[in-house]
Amino acid sequence: MRIVEIREQTAGIKSDIANAFIDFSQMTCSVVAVVTDVVRDGKPVIGYGFNSNGRYAAGGLLRERFIPRLMSAAPDSLLDDTGDNLDPFRIWTRLMTNEKPGGHGERSVAVGTIDMAVWDAVAKIAGVPLYRLLADRFRGGVADDSVWVYAAGGYYYPGKDLKALQDEMRSYRDRGYRVVKMKIGGAPLEEDLRRIDAVLEIVGSAGNLCVDANGRFDLDTAIAYAEALKPYGLFWYEEAGDPLDYALQAELARHYDRPMATGENLFSHQDARNLVRHGGMRPDRDWLQFDCALSYGLVEYMRTLDMLRENGWSSRRVVPHGGHQMSLNIAAGLHLGGNESYPDVFKPFCGFADGIAVEDGRVRLPTLPGVGFEAKSELFTTMTTLLETL
Numbered sequence: 001m002r003i004v005e006i007r008e009q010t011a012g013i014k015s016d017i018a019n020a021f022i023d024f025s026q027m028t029c030s031v032v033a034v035v036t037d038v039v040r041d042g043k044p045v046i047g048y049g050f051n052s053n054g055r056y057a058a059g060g061l062l063r064e065r066f067i068p069r070l071m072s073a074a075p076d077s078l079l080d081d082t083g084d085n086l087d088p089f090r091i092w093t094r095l096m097t098n099e100k101p102g103g104h105g106e107r108s109v110a111v112g113t114i115d116m117a118v119w120d121a122v123a124k125i126a127g128v129p130l131y132r133l134l135a136d137r138f139r140g141g142v143a144d145d146s147v148w149v150y151a152a153g154g155y156y157y158p159g160k161d162l163k164a165l166q167d168e169m170r171s172y173r174d175r176g177y178r179v180v181k182m183k184i185g186g187a188p189l190e191e192d193l194r195r196i197d198a199v200l201e202i203v204g205s206a207g208n209l210c211v212d213a214n215g216r217f218d219l220d221t222a223i224a225y226a227e228a229l230k231p232y233g234l235f236w237y238e239e240a241g242d243p244l245d246y247a248l249q250a251e252l253a254r255h256y257d258r259p260m261a262t263g264e265n266l267f268s269h270q271d272a273r274n275l276v277r278h279g280g281m282r283p284d285r286d287w288l289q290f291d292c293a294l295s296y297g298l299v300e301y302m303r304t305l306d307m308l309r310e311n312g313w314s315s316r317r318v319v320p321h322g323g324h325q326m327s328l329n330i331a332a333g334l335h336l337g338g339n340e341s342y343p344d345v346f347k348p349f350c351g352f353a354d355g356i357a358v359e360d361g362r363v364r365l366p367t368l369p370g371v372g373f374e375a376k377s378e379l380f381t382t383m384t385t386l387l388e389t390l
């Protein structure tokens with residue numbers, strides 16, 4: 001067997017929402033299709049991938065570097081020992097040939113996108129859902145049959161008042177979510193506290209609310225928010241300062257003993273290790289949010305999970321950013337703590353399979369082979385139309 005072709009295109013996911021750092025008025029993402037010569041049900045097996053959200057499409061890197069590098073490899077060198085399926089680890093090594101270490105930048109996005117499509121193809125060729133394949137290969141056959149998810153939203157957008165924010169959160173709760181997340185740091189502290197109070201009227205307990213500053217704050221502001229947030233007892237306080245400022249994060253932990261979360265903008269296991277070594281994150285209460293699609297894919301994610309275990313962290317403290325089906329499979333198959341969900345933003349890339357409702361804050365996975373894109377019709381139509389693979 002072999003990879004016949006890799007297609008890539010840029011999809012638009014723009015909207016008028018904003019967090020404390022960026023608006024999404026120009027946001028794009030890359031979609032790729034890894035076309036194989038394996039035939040299932042009379043059709044070639046095609047693996048699909050996309051690069052989550054928050055970083056722009058990586059089409060230049062994909063076209064100029066990573067796709068040609070993979071396609072110029074001897075086809076057999078990309079297969080596993082059976083010769084009947086692709087080997088994501090060998091493919092990863094090929095993709096990263098002649099790439100210097102460090103300075104991870106956004107090549108991790110290009111590699112993460114291809115890696116997602118490769119795992120989708122591998123699970124389809126094996127004839128099982130990806131989470132089942134992961135549990136069988138790496139966790140002694142034990143998968144979680146449902147995953148805890150929280151509803152992320154609460155963005156700023158023009159004209160959005162407290163009532164609109166409350167309506168949004170009520171609608172997440174009506175759809176089965178228990179914990180919700182809202183943005184902070186895009187307004188002055190006093191106004192954000194009024195927004196938090198308004199959301200708490202809807203979700204009841206502060207234990208049902210996370211807040212996310214998207215790396216906006218300097219240390220003084222991060223501490224001022226920490227002092228104001230402390231009495232609430234929120235579920236978590238996310239990405240207060242610059243994602244690479246580990247000293248800020250460590251100092252903040254001295255002012256805020258409640259749970260914090262960060263990691264969505266760390267793109268390698270080495271960066272994740274620096275956070276764990278130097279960021280003052282606490283394995284008994286804090287949360288780690290690395291997103292495989294942005295950070296060199298699942299092959300690298302497994303290195304990150306190994307590193308965490310060696311440093312005394314349970315995989316249950318990991319709740320990936322991105323709200324996509326790939327992370328949902330990883331969560332169920334590799335025993336993470338849960339997964340983000342965007343019920344209403346970043347459509348059609350985010351959200352889970354059609355017809356599977358969130359129940360009491362948990363979601364089940366579809367049973368079809370692969371990541372499950374085919375069970376999410378709007379996304380599947382978007383990808384197959386863009387890539388002309390139907």
Ligand SMILES: O=C([O-])CC(=O)C(=O)O
Pocket residue numbers: 019054152212214264321322340
């Ligand atoms: O607004 C964003 O970039 C998304 C984000 O931080 C999150 O999902 O936690």
Ligand SMILES: [Mg+2]
Pocket residue numbers: 212214238239264321
């Ligand atoms: Mg975030």
